[in-house]
Amino acid sequence: EGRQIYAYNFESQTFVLLAFCGITAFFTSWSGYVVISRLSALTHQLLGQAKTCVILLAGHFFFASSLGTTQMMGASVAMAAMVSYTYFTVLEGERQPSALPMTTADTGKSKASAYAQSQAEGTMTSNAFII
Numbered sequence: 001e002g003r004q005i006y007a008y009n010f011e012s013q014t015f016v017l018l019a020f021c022g023i024t025a026f027f028t029s030w031s032g033y034v035v036i037s038r039l040s041a042l043t044h045q046l047l048g049q050a051k052t053c054v055i056l057l058a059g060h061f062f063f064a065s066s067l068g069t070t071q072m073m074g075a076s077v078a079m080a081a082m083v084s085y086t087y088f089t090v091l092e093g094e095r096q097p098s099a100l101p102m103t104t105a106d107t108g109k110s111k112a113s114a115y116a117q118s119q120a121e122g123t124m125t126s127n128a129f130i131i
Contacts, residue, residue: 046085049078 035044053075059065067075 042085046082050082053078 032044035047056067056071056075060067
């Protein structure tokens with residue numbers, strides 16, 4: 001019943017495969033954290049959808065698994081959404097100035113130091129920090 005796991009004869013290959021699965025899971029989680037911290041949660045979701053599409057297509061081409069109409073339509077819509085999102089994000093980035101000025105106009109201080117000073121003083125000027 002519940003004690004069947006203890007009766008299993010673990011070999012060294014089993015432990016190697018378990019360790020490999022654990023390491024793979026760690027790097028999967030870590031890469032998700034890196035994507036979210038450096039980019040955005042939306043980008044993380046888009047990468048997840050791309051991964052699903054790649055898995056579906058790889059299964060179809062390498063293992064001859066059949067893809068239903070719904071799966072093909074879903075993968076196509078997901079890929080079209082990812083391409084559209086990337087296109088419009090790049091287009092928006094080209095329209096905006098490449099970077100904000102590094103100093104505030106009236107004080108000559110960097111925006112970060114002006115923001116820190118206003119936080120320390122408990123005041124927030126309108127041009128202390130611009131996001």
